[in-house]
Amino acid sequence: MKFVEREDWGAPASSPASYLGSARGVKIHYLGTEYASRVHSKCDDYVRSIRASHLANTVEDYVDIAYTALVCEHGVVFEGRGSHKRPGANGNADLNSRDYAVCALLGSKGLTTPPDAMLHGLRDAIEWLRRDGDAGTWVGGHRDGYATECPGDQLYAWVQKGAPRPGGSAPAPADDVYVVKPGDYLSVIARRLDVSWQDLAKVNGLRAPYTIYPGQELRIPGGAGGRDVPPFPGTGAFVIGKSHPAVVTLDEGLIRGGWTRHHDGNGYQKGPMFSEFTRRNVADFQRSRAELRGDPDGYPGPLTWQMLLS
Incomplete structure (x- = not known):
């Protein structure tokens, strides 16, 4: 990955944009104006000009690029606001809180076809945000959820294929992911998967009006989707000091994954009692996952159960 930090292209080291703990995924943008191909030594000039124009925009009142x-x-990735910073390009406050925004220096006139090097760079940016910014697996275009032509038909066609690297194939969807089909509604998908639409919305960070798009990947809550995971036994199985057969299954997942830091001094052993050590080990696992770390209380719910035992 060829990465240029903010200070290296002329911006302050840290963006003043508000904090973003995690995101559903990444939205791809383009410039939407005429853009001419240029030598790489001129690219940082253009990035600086974009930041200057954004700061001068009194209508949008941007705090940064x-x-x-x-x-x-x-194929070089220029750090904009950066990871864990809310973007300002997706159209409104709700959309900016949902996804990161990565812009290709590609025009609606002039340079309109993304070169392979640019596609590699966009893929690098996506993977960087998944690794360092707690971005989820969803990848879309600016037009997904907002009335715009961005990121242009050619770049959007690449996005719809799953944003693959040139010469390769699209990343395979993770297990327990449902790919939205044309004409799907959230309630229809929920019935098809035998999960509640509320859980489906919560796991995927969807809020009213719960808009979904063809090609979008939805995480499936609670073990639906065909994995060989025992049904979730209910929260009543996990009470401190109480025994339940499901705790043995839970312990097996903790031990298999190495989540055994807390114990009575003789190593963590599986057994039917849900102890404080069990709760602390589950909390360690929850903190390791972006989907769970918002409330790592150590008490398994359907998603913790599914992810730990998968």
Whole structure:
């Protein structure tokens, strides 16, 4: 990955944008104006000009360059607001709280076809945000959920294929992921998967009006989708000091995954009693997952059960 930090292209080291703990995924943008191909030594000039124009925009009142990152035709990723910072480019406050925003230096005139190097750079940016920004697996275009032509038909076609690296294939969807089909509604998908639509919305960070898009990947809560995981036994199985057969299954998952830091001094052993050591080990696991770390209380729910035992 060829990465240029903010200070190296002329911005302050840290963006003043508000904190973003995690995101559903990444939205791809383009410039939407005429853009001419240029030598790489001129790309940082253009990134600086974008930041200057955003700061001068009194209508939007941007606090910084609006994008999380920008990628030039040479495949270099320029840090914009950066990871764990809310972007300003997705259209409104709700959309900016949901996804990161990565802009390709690609025009609606001039340079309109993304070169392979740019596609590699966009893929680098996506993987960087998943690794360092707690971004989920969803990848979409600016037009997904907002009335715009961005990121242009050519780049959006690449996005719809799963944003693959040139010469390779799209990343395979993770297990227990449902790919939205044309005409799908959240309630229909929920019935098809035998889960509640409320749980489906919560796991995927969806809020009213619960809009979904063809090609979007939805995480399936609570073990639906065909994995060989025992049904969730209910929260009543996990009470401190009480025994339940499901705790043995839970312990097996903890031991298999190495989540055994807390014990009575003789190593963590599986057994039917839900102890304080069990709760602390479950909390360690929850803190390790972006989907769970918002409330790592150590008490398994359907999603913790599914993810730990998968």
